[in-house]
Structure formats: C-alpha cells, structure tokens
Amino acid sequence: MSRRSSIVIEHLRQEQMEALLKVGKRLDGRGLTDYRELKIETGLIKKAEGSALVSLGNTQVIAGVKIEVDKPFPDMPDKGLLICNAEVLPLASAYAEPGPPDEAAIELARVVDRGIRESEMIDLSKLVIKENEKVYAVFIDVSILNTDGNLFDATSYAVVSALLTTKIPKYEIINNELIKTNEFINMPINTIPISVTMAKINNSIVVDPTNEEEMCMDARVTMTVDEANRVCAVQKGERGTLSIEQIKEIINLAIYKSVDIREKIKGVVYGKEKEQ
Amino acid sequence: MGKLIQNGIRIDGRKFDELRPVKIEVGVLKNADGSAYIEFGNNKIVVAVYGPKEVHPKHMEMPDKATLRCRYHMSPFSVEERKNPAPSRREIEISKVTREALEPALILEDYPRTAIDIYVEVLQSDGGSRCAGITAAAVALADAGIGMRDMVCACAAGKVDDTIVLDISDVEDKEGQADMPVAYLPNLKQISLMQLDGKLTAEEYEECLNFALKGCLQVYEIQKETLQKRYFSEVSKSE
Numbered sequence: 001m002s003r004r005s006s007i008v009i010e011h012l013r014q015e016q017m018e019a020l021l022k023v024g025k026r027l028d029g030r031g032l033t034d035y036r037e038l039k040i041e042t043g044l045i046k047k048a049e050g051s052a053l054v055s056l057g058n059t060q061v062i063a064g065v066k067i068e069v070d071k072p073f074p075d076m077p078d079k080g081l082l083i084c085n086a087e088v089l090p091l092a093s094a095y096a097e098p099g100p101p102d103e104a105a106i107e108l109a110r111v112v113d114r115g116i117r118e119s120e121m122i123d124l125s126k127l128v129i130k131e132n133e134k135v136y137a138v139f140i141d142v143s144i145l146n147t148d149g150n151l152f153d154a155t156s157y158a159v160v161s162a163l164l165t166t167k168i169p170k171y172e173i174i175n176n177e178l179i180k181t182n183e184f185i186n187m188p189i190n191t192i193p194i195s196v197t198m199a200k201i202n203n204s205i206v207v208d209p210t211n212e213e214e215m216c217m218d219a220r221v222t223m224t225v226d227e228a229n230r231v232c233a234v235q236k237g238e239r240g241t242l243s244i245e246q247i248k249e250i251i252n253l254a255i256y257k258s259v260d261i262r263e264k265i266k267g268v269v270y271g272k273e274k275e276q
Numbered sequence: 277m278g279k280l281i282q283n284g285i286r287i288d289g290r291k292f293d294e295l296r297p298v299k300i301e302v303g304v305l306k307n308a309d310g311s312a313y314i315e316f317g318n319n320k321i322v323v324a325v326y327g328p329k330e331v332h333p334k335h336m337e338m339p340d341k342a343t344l345r346c347r348y349h350m351s352p353f354s355v356e357e358r359k360n361p362a363p364s365r366r367e368i369e370i371s372k373v374t375r376e377a378l379e380p381a382l383i384l385e386d387y388p389r390t391a392i393d394i395y396v397e398v399l400q401s402d403g404g405s406r407c408a409g410i411t412a413a414a415v416a417l418a419d420a421g422i423g424m425r426d427m428v429c430a431c432a433a434g435k436v437d438d439t440i441v442l443d444i445s446d447v448e449d450k451e452g453q454a455d456m457p458v459a460y461l462p463n464l465k466q467i468s469l470m471q472l473d474g475k476l477t478a479e480e481y482e483e484c485l486n487f488a489l490k491g492c493l494q495v496y497e498i499q500k501e502t503l504q505k506r507y508f509s510e511v512s513k514s515e
Contacts, residue, residue, distance in 0.1 A: 103372045106365050118473050221470070231481055234456070234472035237372075239379040241466030247485060251478050 014216050021204040027212065028057075028063035033253060035208045038261065040157065040268045042165040050166025050187070054158040057210065058148035063140060063158035064134060065166045069129065069178060070137035080127025081137035081160035084113035086155050088144040096147065111235045112142070112156045112195070115224030119232040122163065130173050138163075138187075149210040152222045152235075156242065157265060163187055164269045190252035194258035197222045198250055200240055202229055207257055221247075223254035227262065232256070280451055283438040287448070292441045293478060293487065293500040294433070295494055296402075299309045300412060300502040302419050310420025312502075316408035317445060320400040323412040325420040328390035330335035342387035346375035348409055358418040370406050371396075377410050377430065377469035383423035392422060403449040404432045407457050410469065411495050420502055427499055430469060431491030433484045440483050454480075458488035462496045
C-alpha cells in the first residue's frame with residue numbers, strides 16, 4: 001500500500017481516520033456527507049464590480065469580479081467574454097510558494113471555470129455592446145487566503161456569489177464612440193451552478209474533505225450541478241480509481257448536496273439585496 | 277432532427293455506438309525505452325516512455341517508489357490555427373489527468389528512487405486526443421517493460437443532438453452538448469479518468485458512462501492485438 005505520509009504521527013492520525021470512516025465518522029466529528037460551516041460575505045471590495053469572501057471551515061478564499069470592454073473572440077462575435085483565474089497565495093499556508101501557478105492551481109481554476117461555463121450560469125449573449133466589435137469581458141480572479149482542503153468548492157462558491165452580486169457599468173456606443181454611462185445592469189443569470197467535491201479514502205466517500213483528509217485520499221471527484229439537477233462539469237483527480245457503483249453513488253450525492261448549498265448562497269445573496 | 281445526426285447516422289457516417297478507426301503501432305522510436313503511435317480517427321499521436329532512470333531534479337526522488345511524470349503537448353501545426361508551442365493551461369491540466377489516469381495501473385513500488393517520463397506529442401489533433409494519448413501511452417509503458425497491474429484504455433462518449441453517442445469527434449465536441457472522456461482499467465474494472473463538459477441528467481450520465489466503457493473495451497482489444505503482434509510474432513520468428 002502506498003502511503004503519502006512518512007511521519008509517524010501522521011501515520012497514527014491516518015489509522016485513526018480510517019478506523020473512524022469504517023463506522024461512518026470523521027476526525028472533526030462530521031458525518032461522511034456533511035459540509036463544514038459555510039460563511040459568505042459579498043460586496044466587501046468596493047473597487048470590484050462584484051466580490052465575495054467565502055470560508056468553508058478553515059479554508060478561506062476571496063473572489064473579485066472586474067468588468068472591462070473588449071473585442072469578442074472571432075468565433076463567438078455575439079458573446080461576452082468570461083475569464084476565470086485562481087491563485088494560491090504564498091500567505092495561504094506554510095507550503096504555498098510564490099511563483100507561477102503550478103498544475104494544481106491551474107486545474108483548480110480550469111475546473112471552477114468549467115462549472116460556470118458549462119452550466120451557462122451567465123447569459124453571455126446579453127453581454128454584447130456591439131456585435132463583432134465590443135462586448136463586456138468578465139474577469140473573475142480568486143485568491144486563496146488560507147488552505148484547509150476542498151479549494152474547489154470554496155473557490156466555486158466565492159465565484160458564484162461574486163457573480164450573483166456583480167453590477168455591470170453600462171456602456172453605450174454613441175457616434176462610434178464608447179461611452180460609460182452612470183447606469184448599472186445586473187449580471188444576466190441563467191442558473192446557479194453548485195460544485196460538490198467528494199473524496200474517496202479507502203472505500204469510503206466523504207464530502208468536503210479537509211486538508212488532512214486530502215493527504216490520505218485516493219481519488220477526488222468534483223461535480224457541478226445546475227438548478228435543473230443536471231451534472232454540468234466533472235473532474236476526477238488524484239491517482240486512485242473508482243468503480244461504476246461508486247460513480248453512481250457520487251452522482252446522487254452531488255445532486256442531493258447541491259440543493260442545500262444553493263439555498264444557502266441564495267439566502268445570503270438575495271437576503272442582502274432586500275436589506276438595501 | 278438536429279444537424280449532427282440524421283436518420284440515425286452521425287455527421288461522419290458512424291452509428292451511435294461506433295468508434296472511429298483506430299490503429300496502434302508499437303516500438304516506433306529507437307531511442308525511447310518504450311514507444312507507440314496511434315491513429316484514432318484523425319488524431320495522430322506519438323508517445324515515448326523513458327525510464328526507469330535517475331531522477332533529475334534530485335528533490336523529486338521518492339524513497340519508496342518511482343516518480344511518474346507526464347507531458348502532453350500539441351505540435352504547433354496539429355490544429356487549424358497555429359498553436360503557440362509553449363505549454364498552455366489546457367495542456368498542463370491534460371498532462372496531470374493523463375498521469376493520474378495511468379498511475380494506478382503501474383507498479384511504481386518496484387522502481388524506488390527512479391523516474392519514469394511519459395511524453396505524449398499530438399501531431400494532428402481531432403476530438404478525443406487525451407483519450408487517444410492515454411491509450412497509446414499505456415501501450416508504450418508496456419513496450420518499455422514497466423510492471424503493470426492492468427492495461428489502461430480510454431475513450432470518450434457524449435451527447436449530440438439530444439442523443440448519447442460513443443467517441444465524440446472534433447465537430448461533435450464543438451457543436452455537441454456534452455463530452456465525457458473516460459479511462460478504464462479493464463480487468464480491475466476501475467475508472468481512472470473521468471471528466472465532463474456539458475449538461476447531463478443522472479440517467480443520461482449513467483448511459484453515457486456505459487457507452488464510454490464499451491468504447492474503452494473495444495480500444496482494449498486493439499491494444500492487446502497490437503502488443504501480441506509485436507511481441508509474440510517476434511518470439512516465434514527467433515525460435
């Protein structure tokens with residue numbers, strides 16, 4: 001058996017974790033399919049058109065949305081642009097290092113981007129100022145502030161919450177000149193995609209793994225589910241494998257867990273709008 | 277009826293559950309410890325395996341097993357518009373998932389303190405190049421004589437014009453509704469790569485996965501044939 005930890009205390013911790021999993025428990029007292037506490041705060045960065053700070057247990061990430069006007073891609077002249085990026089900052093843990101993003105950070109950004117894009121969360125066709133010439137470009141940048149496992153979901157929730165609260169400054173073309181008006185338009189939203197990440201440790205499936213659990217996991221699966229309970233994006237990661245039965249279990253689990261989290265995000269985002 | 281499927285036939289003339297033509301050759305590069313070339317539809321991919329060998333840089337060395345490294349790369353001329361030769365974010369992600377798809381089949385514990393490098397070079401790209409690359413890489417690893425628990429075969433399935441189909445081509449990927457690449461260890465019955473772009477209900481997901489696994493098994497037969505032809509016919513010649 002391959003073991004990722006080499007320090008004795010981690011071995012003991014791992015044995016304890018595996019013994020607990022067999023009876024349906026986890027080191028931090030959660031059940032196998034329980035999420036850690038999810039906290040969301042939106043609109044805290046005034047310079048950004050949308051922002052959200054998300055904590056999932058001790059994992060903490062911040063997402064900011066900036067809107068610019070750009071040329072559309074030649075193959076999609078009638079669509080706005082969507083660019084999503086994530087970075088694990090060197091302040092996020094003792095093991096994070098400065099420098100260009102490594103393959104894990106690239107995978108993180110691409111999987112989160114895929115969930116937003118494939119669910120068609122944003123109606124990009126409504127982000128056109130003039131076809132072929134000027135469209136809105138939505139830049140979403142995520143900074144990981146503190147890592148304690150499940151960066152995929154924390155990042156995705158931050159991106160979704162930031163997008164839901166984004167106000168786009170309205171531009172108009174008058175006499176062939178691009179003019180920024182004083183008006184704002186809401187982000188055109190089709191659906192709220194929810195990412196659910198599950199880890200396989202030995203033969204148990206747990207939801208929302210902590211850093212400690214990620215050190216011991218064989219495989220990781222992230223599934224993004226839209227409001228119609230369709231799976232829109234999937235990424236299996238790590239060296240372990242899954243059986244067909246486990247995949248069926250995971251699909252149902254992802255669909256089931258996504259409902260509560262979507263309600264939670266809606267509550268925070270729309271609750272706040274009512275207050276204003 | 278949509279534009280990609282008409283009268284039960286796909287745009288390139290295939291049935292729903294039909295693979296594109298697949299051809300694999302083994303031992304195509306002289307310097308490599310193992311190599312393979314695959315044509316999967318219009319994909320043309322060459323794979324080299326080097327190792328087990330000394331690890332550089334030294335800090336990547338592991339005391340209990342081999343360090344597996346993988347580079348998936350597309351040649352600038354492999355696509356319609358020239359691709360910048362520098363590794364893109366897409367290529368870095370595919371390199372990672374390719375390595376993770378192959379690793380469970382390899383007995384890396386047999387080669388501690390060494391490195392095994394896999395280079396996947398896409399010379400001409402069609403849809404499904406990561407699956408074709410994984411398929412060829414598994415054959416190249418076997419050719420290199422690396423200890424393996426199982427073969428790894430890969431194939432994608434997807435949804436086109438509201439229909440689940442096997443082995444998505446380039447056009448079907450771009451115009452279609454979903455693409456699910458899958459890699460499979462056929463004897464251990466384990467899935468080592470699974471990704472999805474596009475929307476599927478839970479029922480469609482299962483159907484799509486079953487389609488992909490059927491495709492994987494067909495690919496597995498071609499892998500076996502290729503290796504048998506290469507190794508068993510040579511043995512009989514020398515005897």
